[in-house]
Amino acid sequence: MQTLLLMGDEAIAQGGLDAGISGIYAYPGTPSTEIMEYVQMSKMAKEGNVFSNWSANEKTAMEAALGMSYAGKRSIVCMKHVGLNVAADPFINSAVTGVNGGMVVAVADDPSMHSSQNEQDSRFYGKFALLPVLEPSSQQEAYEMTYKGFELSEKYQVPVLLRLTTRLAHSRSGVERLERREQNKIRLPEDPRQFVLLPAIARKRYKVLLSHQKGFESESEQSPYNAYFPGQDKSTGFIVCGLAYNYLMENFVNRELKNPLLKICQYPLPRKLVEQIASECEQLLVIEDGYPIVEEMLKGFLEKGIKVKGRLDGTLPRDGEMTPDHVANALGFTVNKGKDVPSVVTGRPPSMCKGCSHIDMYNSLNEALEPYGEGRVFSDIGCYTLGALEPFNAINSCVDMGASVTMAKGAADAGLCPSVAVIGDSTFTHSGITGLLDCVNDGSPVTIIISDNSTTAMTGGQTSSGTGRIDEICRGVGADPSHVKVINPLKKYHDQNTEIIKQELEHKGVSVIIAQRECIQTATRKKKEKKK
Amino acid sequence: MKTDIILSGVGGQGIVSIAATIGMAAIRENLYLKQSEVHGMSQRGGAVQSNLRLSDKEIMSDLIPLGGAEMILSVEPMESLRYLPYLSRQGWLVTNTSPYVNIPNYPDIEEVIREVEALPNHVALDADKIAKDTGSARSSNIVMLGAASPFLNLPVESLQEGIRQIFGRKGEDIVNANLKAFEAGRKVAENNK
């Protein structure tokens, strides 16, 4: 069949389309964003009427995907690793309800935190939810695992977690396609109570999930993606997960691999294969691109069994993305590093674009706050987080989406006044609205600045759920209309904007200031498209 | 045959088009290919890099090992030095000499160029000027691709075909401007090899 040059993300999207998905649900987040974007650009998706709009957040996306599955159709839901925290409630519970149409949950982790707040490993969530996890080691596997993940999902009637990491998500290689499958027809669940998790039903459903565990394990044992390669040198056996397989093999391109090797790309762990390599070898080296989850399981708390080496004993670094060089060091191979980086090379951190509306917002805010001193601005996640850097030094927190509003509230409850939140429009509709409701209900003395550039800029300019309606939403939640102000963050309005912020800082209740001007990148792009 | 290349520059300078063009050429030549890049934060005027691996055998890692690259191809001089630990001791550094200054503490450009010239195998050219001279100031990235082309183990025709495919959407004028830029860069490298 046809070969395509695809990034890991795109391979997942194509795999889903070829498997006959009827919808994809997602909230943007690096490195997962391109899965949805590929479907949105796909002719095949358009012809098949595949639903592909962005959701307000990962939780709403997961629930909508589950609803589509309830109706008998195949759905995929995509997010970055921290998005799964937001969607954890429906995710864990969907394992208990089970699914009807196949459902794949594609989550992209970001070891080394190339663009994230942490490097949590989604495989833990798979284990937590008691679900099968697929972890591709190549673009081809990313494609096939998505395609076959739907079959696995429908066979056991459970969601399947597809876990990838940044490197694969954003790396291109050739992918061969499988035969295209038609979409499912609408078909209600056979058991009308399957999705009703009242305790009495939930207990039964949970037992069903538990009863599948043996089946999941034997699927892993027979999976073509888990493979045992024998070897004569039994001093160390290698267990490699996902991409780590490539990093190990990179070190044996010009060397002979004599040790037994177990490649694991499907979980739960294939017990028989693990037992085999453990019984044959004197010790094990476990290599994973992520947390040492398999290593920890095999080691055991009391370390009574076979000796297990990896990230926990310092054979490999405890944190950060796995690399072929880390593996070479662990194997005792010399790394022929090139010349050192000359000292003239200085860092080049990302920064806000010239003409960005956030810049003018921060200039006004900093000036308005001057009399009160530092340390009272809670911010959030987006381009405006770069306000933490020089020359602005404008914010004091960035924790998780929506936390600016609620942390400002908590600090105000503690007596820090004024207390300011700075949040983007997409982040506000993702998780800020409920926080505003808390503030309104308690009349908290907070000043919430919504820096509204009418897009989700940080991740590349996707549509933002509340565009054009942010002020209405705030009033609808109950913010006093006389303290919902819209300003235009332009240099020429600097003085009057600063004045408005000053006034609202003095207000002893909830104030919302919407600094509204379109993202300079989006605006430029639109202008260019118009010219064409 | 194996060619490992580190592409480097600043967000927005067009290393993605270089990577895509080489990728197209590699596919035309039936080579294996892996091309990895980091998106996200790096879009905002920060340092960006891409690992591009071509081979006639299956490629394992998406990442190039330290000291393994045959070439660093950079559209910005300081950025060309950032990845030196990945360049093989026999490898080539091919870089634009025109700095992209978007940070307050950008180093003395002469010192940067001295570091480039201290390398045994280097090609340094002012791609911004060459691009302007060919009448297409925005094609300095493709000038750099041209300058790298003699070291790529890929037929020139395949690279040119790659340019046609990548820029085809933007119309015949843009394709021709980029083909011209490619030729101009190639000539400089041929004369300095």
Ligand SMILES: Cc1ncc(C[n+]2csc(CCOP(=O)(O)OP(=O)(O)O)c2C)c(N)n1
């Ligand atoms: C739970 C979660 N989902 C997604 C992301 C990825 N993410 C980081 S910033 C951002 C966009 C924020 O957009 P907005 O608030 O409008 O700010 P802008 O970047 O446009 O200034 C997204 C989606 C994340 N960090 N956490």
